[in-house]
Amino acid sequence: MTIRSTGGQVAAYAWLVFALLNFVDLFVGITGDPEYSLTTFTIAFLLLLGCGIAYTVGLRPAIIGDDDGVTVRNPLRDVRAPWAAIRNIEGKNAVTVRFTGPDGTDVETRAWVHQTSPRAQAKAESRAEKQARKNQGAGLDLRGRTPTAFAAQQLNELRDRHRPRAKSGAPDRAAAAKQAETARGTVAWSIPAVAALAVPLAAVIVALILSLVG
Known part of the structure; x- marks a missing residue:
């Protein structure tokens, strides 16, 4: 992706x-x-x-998600984080990824792609809400209607698909925690x-x- x-x-x-x-x-x-x-x-x-x-x-600039993790390519720097190292992905004014850095501390990177102002985001959500009420009712999650939120939603879905799972198909929290102990992201100049x-x-x-x- x-x-x-x-x-x-x-x-x-x-x-x-x-x-x-x-x-x-x-x-x-x-x-x-x-x-x-x-x-x-x-x-x-x-x-x-x-x-x-x-x-x-x-x-x-791009956000690239693959089987191993996510890459955030900004104008001058590249951020690479394995799925196990990622703590949180949000899409508000910009897509932000919080992950465990090379030294073991949490690092947050802000993607250049799909940045938007709070006013523009509020307008987009308002338009999406009106359209949803007109067509399908108000009981919908509208956050994915903005570009940043939709991008974050896609990344979170991809992250969930690559989490360790037990034989039953349920998330294997023990295996995920073990992977997270050693998983580290990197930040480098391009x-x-x-x-x-x-x-x-x-x-x-x-x-x-x-x-x-x-």
């Missing part, structure tokens, strides 16, 4: 297409003859920096994401310094 921001992806791909067309115009020449000057390369580095932002903010921003930014700074010196 992979959860992404559709709007973020659309915006990121739109920028990448825009940047590609500008690269072609700069170095091949669509609207005029290409000019290989310091200004041209500075503009190119700025476009690359924009591509780095599009990648880290629009394309990279080298490709950092490089996607740092390299073009450094190039822009160098180009600006050269233009000032020259």
Whole structure:
């Protein structure tokens, strides 16, 4: 299961297409003859920096649930938590995952995907409640109607399916507790994401310094 921001992806791909067309115009020449000057390369580095932002903010963020655990991929950092290490998953203003960290203490991470303001969440729940009353009655759990709550619901269902079970099919609490004792999550910087921003930014700074010196 992979959860992404559709709007973020659309915006990121739109920028990448825009940047590609500008690269072609700069170095091949669509609207005029290409000019290989310091200004041209500075503009190119700025476009690359924009591509780095599009990648880290629009394309990279995701919440990925699989058989072993959940991965929260934010713009610059990756969080990986086995199901046994997870203490709680909530979906309010954002999807939050609380888990046992590398040192054994509880760590809470907030997903970049599906963040929303309290006002927007309240409006969404109000609209869902009106629709439910109109169509099926008021006795429904409406929390899953908001994107963050629905994402958290999906993750919790996936987590429940991967809990240890006894022969009877009931949850095996003893086995779950034993797994939780050693299960640990990890938090790490994403080298490709950092490089996607740092390299073009450094190039822009160098180009600006050269233009000032020259």
